[in-house]
Amino acid sequence: MGNSYICIAWKQEKTFKNQEKMKRRKFIEKTLVTGTVIGLAATSTNKLLASPANEQNQKGTIIHSVYFWLKPNLTEQEEKQFLTFFDLLKKIPGVSSLVYGKPAPTTKREVTDNTFSYNLIITFKNMEDINNYETHPEHVKAASEYAKFWDRVQVRDCIVD
Template identity: 50%
Template structure:
């Protein structure tokens, strides 16, 4: 019985390792890479503070804003979420309601995004839901 349990555990561990390895991205030389964001990538991070009196339906409608932005040419990845429940510390600001993270291959792509009609129209349409927006752009080194 002990041998059978050991064999099951060993098989499960082997399968898990294989699955995790298959999820690891490859770098430009075909080697496994631990960094999934390439050097020179632009990380566009946007923080949204929504109006206090917003209804659940309005908040759900606001989320369509992010889906509209996916349509803009040059967007590599687009993800969004709410503040994590991290421990309170003087350096942590969890006062925003949503964070949008978009990656672009280069400055040309983010410059196109900033002025693209789909982006500007969506911002105009959904801006009725927020009181404050902060943008922080980073070039990955």
């Protein structure tokens, strides 16, 4: 009787372990399928959003934020000359607004970068306006002429409703 009890208990334990393995296998299969579907959907969505045809159809104001790190040994006169760059950009068709400034003396935090010299913020009514601005001959010419004043430039664009 003792051996048959052990045998039954062993069979039940083995059956339980097999059921758990099956549950895990089904869970892993579902997870893989779901992950693959989500991955494919995300890839397709990103391709659709990045398509040039869709770019022109984006609705909302475009905020073009440009950070300049000027060369460290510029004279006060050279810095004033650099600022005339912004006056030229303001005249380019499609520019809705243009403001610029130096870094604010905010509290130093790990996420805050106040190392830039100037921040230029330009708004555009739509994607067409910023696309025209970026390739406009006056923009290209001015950027080339004034590049002698900076070591680094960083651009961040966003669209807001």
